[in-house]
Structure formats: C-alpha cells, structure tokens
Amino acid sequence: MTAVTRGVAGPSGGPAPQPDTVPWPADYAARYRAAGHWADQPLGHWPRRWAEAHGDRTALVDGATRLTYRELADRVDALAGALREQGLCRGDRIVVQLPNSWEFVALVLACFRSGIVPVLALTAHRAHELAHLLRHAEARLLVVPDRWRDFDHQALAARIAAEAPGECRVLVKGEADPGHLDLARLLAPGPGTRERAAALDADRPHPDDVALFLLSGGTTGLPKLIARTHNDYGYNVRRSAEVSGFDHSTVFLAALPAGHNAVLGCPGILGTLHSGGTVVLVPSPQAATALTAVAAEGVTDVAVVPAVAQQWVAEAAGGRYDLGTLRLVTLGGSVVDPALARRVRDELGGQVQQLYGMAEGLLCCTRPDDPDALVFGTQGRPVSPDDELLVVDEHDRPVPLGSTGELLTRGPYTPRGYYRAAEHNARAFTPDGWFRTGDLVRLHPGGYLTVEGRRKELINRGGEKVSAEEVENLARLLVGVDRVAAVPLPDDRFGERVCLVLAPAGAAAPSLDDVRERFARHGVAHYKLPEQLEVLTELPLTPVGKVDKKAIRERLATEEK
Incomplete structure (x- = not known):
C-alpha cells in the first residue's frame, strides 16, 4: 500500500494537503458519511458548542483549578489564536509532552480549533524518542513542562529542538527560560475573544484533515505515527461515550497518562466533555492519590490497566475510601485475569467494563448491562456496527468461528496506513485495507472476542x-x-x-x-x-x-x- 498526497474530499470542499497519509477509499468514506458516523465537522467546533450547552457547569478539575465550559472555550480560543500569531499554520505539527493537566486538555482542543496537529508523546519519553518524533513529524514546536518528577524537560527540549532538522521552538508549561514560549501567557483570554473566534472560524480545518497523531505500540522499533482525522476521531469519541453510557452526570478520573488514546478519547476526557460531564485530572495513577480524588470529587467512571487496578484494590481494602459514586471501572491495556476483574467490582464498586482496542482504531468493549460471563470472560465486541473483524490463520485464510487466529480489522475509525511508512504499511495492511493487529483472538457468537495472545513481539x-x-x-x-x-x-x-x-x-x-x-x-x-x-x-x-x-x-x- 503506497502513501498518497491527498485526503478524501468532503461535501464542504477539499482538505488540506496531507503528504504521506493513506485515505479511506472513496466508496468507504461515502458509506461512513451516509451512516452518520462521519459528522463532517472539525473537532475545533466542540468547545464553543459545549460552552453554549453547558455554560457554567464544571468541565475540568485539576487540583485547586476548576474551569467551567465557558472558561475552557475562552482559553482554547486564546491559545489557538496565539499559536497562529506565533506563525503556526493549519497542518503544522507540534510534539506535545505534558503531564495530566488542564493545560494539556486546552492545548489539544486549541490544536483542533486551529488545525495545528499535535503529536502526543509521553512524559516518560526522553531524547531517543523525542528526537525521532521531531524528525519524523517535522515538528515546528515542542511543548514540555519545565520540570516533571525531578527531570528537567525544558533543558532536554532546548537541546533536541536545536538539533532538529527544521526550525523548532519550545513552549513551556511552568517557568519558561529566555527564548522559550510561556504556555500560561498564551492561554490567557484577554480582550478580543469574539474577533479571535471569528478569525478561527474563517480558517477552520477540513473534517478530513488530520486532527492528531497518536503513537503506535508497534513491534518494529521506534513508534509509528497514526494519523487520526477530525471525522474518524470524532466518531471514535462520540460512539464510545454512547456505548459506555456517558452523560452530563459523568465524572471521569483521568489518572493514566492523558496522551494515551484510551484516556483521551475512548471515551475518556473528550467523551466526558462531549457528554457534558466533568473531568478530574490527577498527576499519576498512584493508588492513594487516585482513590482520594474519587472520594473527594464523586468520580463515577475510571479507566485503568490491570496492574494499576490491582494496586487500587489493595489500597481500597478495609473501606478507607468512600467509593460509593463509582459506576464503571474500565479495564484495558492487557488481558485481565477474571479473578482480578471480580475483585475490582467487589472492592471498588460499580460495574467492570473490559476494553480492547488500539490507537490504530478498533475498539471493543463489554457493555454495562452485559452478564458476568461476558464481562469477565471476554474483551467485548466492537463499538461500531461498521467495524469489520476477520480472524485468519498464518496464510490469511479465515478460521472457523471459535478457533484462534490473528485478528484483522477495518472500519470507520481505523486508518488505512501509518504516516510516512509505506514499506511498513505493506506489511501491516493487506492490499484491500485490513489492518493486521498482530493479536491472536477467538470470536464468539454475537461478535464478542477473547484475546488469546499476540503474534507481535x-x-x-x-x-x-x-x-x-x-x-x-x-x-x-x-x-x-x-x-x-x-x-x-x-x-x-x-x-x-x-x-x-x-x-x-x-x-x-x-x-x-x-x-x-x-x-x-x-x-x-x-x-x-x-x-x-x-x-x-x-x-x-x-x-x-x-x-x-x-x-x-x-x-x-x-x-x-
């Protein structure tokens, strides 16, 4: 599969040039539009619509900081406009390495608003990974905290930005060194809110533009970039929130890194905001910190990996925390031991939801009203009726229902190729667009699947x-x-x-x-x-x-x- 230099044109005009991305075929794009999956609206319109609908409701809680939907929208517009004033244009890439914070959320939304494309790195990444991302994405900006967990991110950012092949500036959350941009200043609303919003509306991104780059957990060395469009990622967020029962009463705890797909939009932070709920951000999933936040903020929904869930269960033993508000505990990231899943439900309360998915697209989950046999014994079923699953043997031949094989998938939010990776795409995707997940699964009647292992190393x-x-x-x-x-x-x-x-x-x-x-x-x-x-x-x-x-x-x- 070769990369192309165009996107799929939507009804409102052509998308921006997107070199080295792989579009959905035109017939599939038309099908997803006709089904209502692709809304043909850029994600940057969300903050203002949320503000109109929810106004003074609390959108974000980050320690002592509490932002309403209206305050969030104002800061998003301020930052989007300021990034444009710094010379960044629609389609430019920036690498974002921030801890869980309200500034991270505002920055991602500001990128959606302006058409600037964030590449979501992790705070654990160092020069080896960050330099690769700057080169591969040709990023024009690197966004970091000044320090985080006793590491000087700003000093590292200055060094690798100076070594980047093109001009790359540094934007800092915290105390910015001379020559670096100060994120707090760019986020300040100031006068001219209405004029700034009008200017952004006049040059908004196209729904088929790339909205963000997620990182692969791939097997072939440094991470690949996964180009998610406004259309496909918007559907990812909306549909997963619907399946998980998110609404205006949802209080979601973002404890795992917010740059992870599951925490950001499956349904996570964006799904909560789109439903009119409240997002509570904590700096880490450390058990005492997280459970204290659950009790203090009346958290209803959390998403954790099994290793973290095990620590939370141990910390919650003896009833030291009031966890009575918990409605749904989503477990994902690796296969869950059924015994641990039962302990999570018994000790933390609320229903357990298994989530199987990948930044490359496909999401499967159990439903809140599923019977125990499915909740504890499977990793769920696809969230979209147009998710296609194919289980094959080592020769790409379909296996009988209930037999183990490698899972291949395609659908309305599973891209057809990695960014600037034509050679790898030829191995990772079939000629007719199936993505090879590398996971070994068994399919059950009703579309539920059980993950048996992985072919990927x-x-x-x-x-x-x-x-x-x-x-x-x-x-x-x-x-x-x-x-x-x-x-x-x-x-x-x-x-x-x-x-x-x-x-x-x-x-x-x-x-x-x-x-x-x-x-x-x-x-x-x-x-x-x-x-x-x-x-x-x-x-x-x-x-x-x-x-x-x-x-x-x-x-x-x-x-x-």
Whole structure:
C-alpha cells in the first residue's frame, strides 16, 4: 500500500494537503458519511458548542483549578489564536509532552480549533524518542513542562529542538527560560475573544484533515505515527461515550497518562466533555492519590490497566475510601485475569467494563448491562456496527468461528496506513485495507472476542507497550552484543517486565546496572530499560535459524520455579 498526497474530499470542499497519509477509499468514506458516523465537522467546533450547552457547569478539575465550559472555550480560543500569531499554520505539527493537566486538555482542543496537529508523546519519553518524533513529524514546536518528577524537560527540549532538522521552538508549561514560549501567557483570554473566534472560524480545518497523531505500540522499533482525522476521531469519541453510557452526570478520573488514546478519547476526557460531564485530572495513577480524588470529587467512571487496578484494590481494602459514586471501572491495556476483574467490582464498586482496542482504531468493549460471563470472560465486541473483524490463520485464510487466529480489522475509525511508512504499511495492511493487529483472538457468537495472545513481539509493562526489537537494537548499539533477545517475563507489579537475554561473544558480560546506565545515558524512556539480565552461552534457535524466544521464556520460567 503506497502513501498518497491527498485526503478524501468532503461535501464542504477539499482538505488540506496531507503528504504521506493513506485515505479511506472513496466508496468507504461515502458509506461512513451516509451512516452518520462521519459528522463532517472539525473537532475545533466542540468547545464553543459545549460552552453554549453547558455554560457554567464544571468541565475540568485539576487540583485547586476548576474551569467551567465557558472558561475552557475562552482559553482554547486564546491559545489557538496565539499559536497562529506565533506563525503556526493549519497542518503544522507540534510534539506535545505534558503531564495530566488542564493545560494539556486546552492545548489539544486549541490544536483542533486551529488545525495545528499535535503529536502526543509521553512524559516518560526522553531524547531517543523525542528526537525521532521531531524528525519524523517535522515538528515546528515542542511543548514540555519545565520540570516533571525531578527531570528537567525544558533543558532536554532546548537541546533536541536545536538539533532538529527544521526550525523548532519550545513552549513551556511552568517557568519558561529566555527564548522559550510561556504556555500560561498564551492561554490567557484577554480582550478580543469574539474577533479571535471569528478569525478561527474563517480558517477552520477540513473534517478530513488530520486532527492528531497518536503513537503506535508497534513491534518494529521506534513508534509509528497514526494519523487520526477530525471525522474518524470524532466518531471514535462520540460512539464510545454512547456505548459506555456517558452523560452530563459523568465524572471521569483521568489518572493514566492523558496522551494515551484510551484516556483521551475512548471515551475518556473528550467523551466526558462531549457528554457534558466533568473531568478530574490527577498527576499519576498512584493508588492513594487516585482513590482520594474519587472520594473527594464523586468520580463515577475510571479507566485503568490491570496492574494499576490491582494496586487500587489493595489500597481500597478495609473501606478507607468512600467509593460509593463509582459506576464503571474500565479495564484495558492487557488481558485481565477474571479473578482480578471480580475483585475490582467487589472492592471498588460499580460495574467492570473490559476494553480492547488500539490507537490504530478498533475498539471493543463489554457493555454495562452485559452478564458476568461476558464481562469477565471476554474483551467485548466492537463499538461500531461498521467495524469489520476477520480472524485468519498464518496464510490469511479465515478460521472457523471459535478457533484462534490473528485478528484483522477495518472500519470507520481505523486508518488505512501509518504516516510516512509505506514499506511498513505493506506489511501491516493487506492490499484491500485490513489492518493486521498482530493479536491472536477467538470470536464468539454475537461478535464478542477473547484475546488469546499476540503474534507481535511486544512486552506489556503496566500498559506501556515495549518493542522487543527496539530493545534488542539498542542492546546491539549500546552494549555491543550481537546475540541478544528481549522477552517478557511475568511481573507481580507491572504484569510483564523487560528481560534482556544475551550471549557475549568472548568478552565479559555486562552487568544489569551497566546495561541500564547505557540505555539511560542514550536517552531511552525509563519503562523500556531492561529489568532483568540473563546471560546464556548460546541462544536457542528455531529450525530456520531465528532466536527461539519461546524456548528462552520456557527455560527462564523453569529456572524461576
């Protein structure tokens, strides 16, 4: 599948040029419009519509800061206008690395309003990942906190922005150094609100423009960029909120990183705001912090990964927190042990919802009124009637219902290719547009599915997906060993941990501390650092000469018993 330099034209005129994106075929786009999935409205119109509908209702709670819908809309317009005044234009990309905060929400919405495209990075990313994103997206702005968790993000941003191939400025949440832009100043409404809004309305993005870039959890090294359009992501948000029963009474706790797709829009922050509810932002999913916020703000809905849920259950034991307002606890990011899901419902209260999905599109979930057999025994069914699922064997032949195979999918919010990745797209997508998820599943009658494993080589550390290939490539580069394998091992806290297995060729084997120090010095995100090092004389091989990771995992599991 080759990339093209156009989008699908909608009824109100042509979209902005979108080099290296892959559009939906015209017949599919027409079908999704006819079904009402694509609303043909840019997402930037949301804040003003929300303000008109909900006015003085509380939209965001961030510590001592509380913003109404009207105040949020004013700040969004102020920031959107200020970004334009700084020379950013519709279609320009910016990399956003901010912690959970009201400023993050306002910035994303301001990008939707102005047509500037945010690339959503994580606060855990360091030079290794951020420099790649700046280059790949040709970003013109890098948005960071001044410091976060004792790390100087501003100093790092200054260095990598200066090394970027094009002009890239730094925008700072907090105390900005000379030469950097101050986010607080750009967010200040000031006079001229009506005129600013009119100017933005006159040059609004097209519904088929790229609205944001999400990051893949892919297996082939550094993350791919997933281009989500205003049309497809708007449907993603609206439909998932509808399925999850969000409304004006919803109080959603954003505890996991807001840059994650599930927390941002599945239904998450945007689904809550679109439903007229309230979003409560906390800086981390640390159990005491999160549960205190649930009790203080009357939180009704939360989304967590199983590793975090387990910590919350332990913290909630003994009734130390009033969690009586909880309605729905969404568990996703990795397969959930049914016993843990039951404990979550019993200890935290509210119904459990399993969520299976990906930043590449497809969302499946159990419904709030599903029977226990489905809630605890499956990962749900697709949220859209036009989500297509195909389960195939290793030769792409469909398997019988109930048999295990790789899941392929396509639909109204599953893009047809990664950004600037034609070679990878040829492997990740079939010629007729099916996305290869790499997950092994079984389909049940009624469309529910159970995830059995994965064909992709990913290590799922507390919901963060680590590419085994990326860790191996870094070990070859930084440690100087050719015979190396990265494998997941069970971990009580994070579900899986990164284990690096190597066979040194004559030289003395490095220590785990040495490996981790070299990775960190290279600017690799902390969650990717190996947490266990195993040294073998030889790495076992498959009959075709590849490293046999299954044999390695089995051997290590036996040795740990």
